[in-house]
Amino acid sequence: MEISEKELIIKAQAGDQVAFEQLVYNYDKAVLSIAMRFVRDTDDAKDIYQEVFIRVFRSLKKFEFRSEFSTWLFRITTNVCITFKSSKKEQVSVPLQAEFDEDNKEFGKVELVSDEKSPEEESLSNDLQTFIGNAVDSLSERQRITFVLKHYEGYKIREIAEMLNCKEGTVKKYLFDAVNNLRKKLKPLSAFQT
Numbered sequence: 001m002e003i004s005e006k007e008l009i010i011k012a013q014a015g016d017q018v019a020f021e022q023l024v025y026n027y028d029k030a031v032l033s034i035a036m037r038f039v040r041d042t043d044d045a046k047d048i049y050q051e052v053f054i055r056v057f058r059s060l061k062k063f064e065f066r067s068e069f070s071t072w073l074f075r076i077t078t079n080v081c082i083t084f085k086s087s088k089k090e091q092v093s094v095p096l097q098a099e100f101d102e103d104n105k106e107f108g109k110v111e112l113v114s115d116e117k118s119p120e121e122e123s124l125s126n127d128l129q130t131f132i133g134n135a136v137d138s139l140s141e142r143q144r145i146t147f148v149l150k151h152y153e154g155y156k157i158r159e160i161a162e163m164l165n166c167k168e169g170t171v172k173k174y175l176f177d178a179v180n181n182l183r184k185k186l187k188p189l190s191a192f193q194t
Helices: 005-013 017-039 042-062 069-088 119-137 141-152 157-164 168-192
Strands: none
Touching: 005 017, 005 042, 017 042, 017 069, 017 141, 042 069, 069 141, 069 157, 119 168, 141 157, 141 168, 157 168
């Protein structure tokens, strides 16, 4: 018989180490994925991952089921990412391309570059990713984490708002500003399009 997530949480809150380990197992890949996409450094992502689950362990008794556990966990994750980034005072690179459909006021797909390339294409792709990464570096942490959660992790605006503890309109503004800022920074790339 499989135990429900709520039962796992209650057991973990009561000090059951196995239940806590199962919660970690259920979410470890998602937390590591968000961290990795935010910092693009394996060691830093592992540090964030560790800090997230330390905070979850310390705060789990305070979790009152007012939201989904995943929302609460990912709110901690986004806060740790932002705090970590601020404390490192380094630039973060996230290679991405995004489109904003101004007519429909929607964000398009993020497209990743194919893995099958010639050496020349690979070199150009690396240069392009560096250029795009530098453009992303210019985004504020809130814009960057919102963009990563939406376009890489696939969360809905409502879910991101819950994670960031803000209104949906604020998330939309972060996304809109991120795309506009990226467009300005990536404008020189349009010269290479044929």
